[in-house]
Amino acid sequence: DTGVSQDPRHKITKRGQNVTFRCDPISEHNRLYWYRQTLGQGPEFLTYFQNEAQLEKSRLLSDRFSAERPKGSFSTLEIQRTEQGDSAMYLCAIPRLGGYTFGSGTRLTVV
Amino acid sequence: AQSVSQHNHHVILSEAASLELGCNYSYGGTVNLFWYVQYPGQHLQLLLKYFSGDPLVKGIKGFEAEFIKSKFSFNLRKPSVQWSDTAEYFCAVNLNSGYSTLTFGKGTMLLVSP
Numbered sequence: 001d002t003g004v005s006q007d008p009r010h011k012i013t014k015r016g017q018n019v020t021f022r023c024d025p026i027s028e029h030n031r032l033y034w035y036r037q038t039l040g041q042g043p044e045f046l047t048y049f050q051n052e053a054q055l056e057k058s059r060l061l062s063d064r065f066s067a068e069r070p071k072g073s074f075s076t077l078e079i080q081r082t083e084q085g086d087s088a089m090y091l092c093a094i095p096r097l098g099g100y101t102f103g104s105g106t107r108l109t110v111v
Numbered sequence: 112a113q114s115v116s117q118h119n120h121h122v123i124l125s126e127a128a129s130l131e132l133g134c135n136y137s138y139g140g141t142v143n144l145f146w147y148v149q150y151p152g153q154h155l156q157l158l159l160k161y162f163s164g165d166p167l168v169k170g171i172k173g174f175e176a177e178f179i180k181s182k183f184s185f186n187l188r189k190p191s192v193q194w195s196d197t198a199e200y201f202c203a204v205n206l207n208s209g210y211s212t213l214t215f216g217k218g219t220m221l222l223v224s225p
Contacts, residue, residue: 031210033212033213035213040120040217040218041217041218042115042201042203042215042216042217042218043155043201043213043215044215045212045213045214048212056212091155093213095210097157098160098162099145099157099160100145100157100210100213101157102147102154102155103154104153104154105154
């Protein structure tokens, strides 16, 4: 149990389709982060929320990406018109225990 | 913008060998430093962290790291590795200001042969 649940664990989609991932922290924290990890790279920051407000987005987050945290608890990340370059592990994290706790991630494969 | 450099992408060691993984960061400010580990098929787990105080920090599973401010380094060490330490290790840094975003290095894949 990581303290952060992500769903689905794996997603295979055809290029051009839309996908949505969900992140559910077990414990509440006003901050929630999304990262992306590709093969051979460390996690790269995408965006973060302070409660419901999306406060920062990286340049990696193109306009095909949208994230929400409607009630300040769970969060969703949607990718529209997926491209092969979107294939990656998408990670969610919250501050916890003096550091950051990461979920197991959603592995997206775009074919 | 901050950056984190991990010197070795792959390290192969025999059991009982000593380990040192290098990490340097570039950041113009007071930072927090972290080492995370990712075992095969598992999620990222925090090994240890440095916020302030004693620059030698001890983490789980016998790992330790030393913060050398003058060298902008935070190297990870373990005196004697085990086969079960086979994993990918990531160094990360953030601003010492609330819960700011983490910047990760590219990771070092450690393979320990029995």
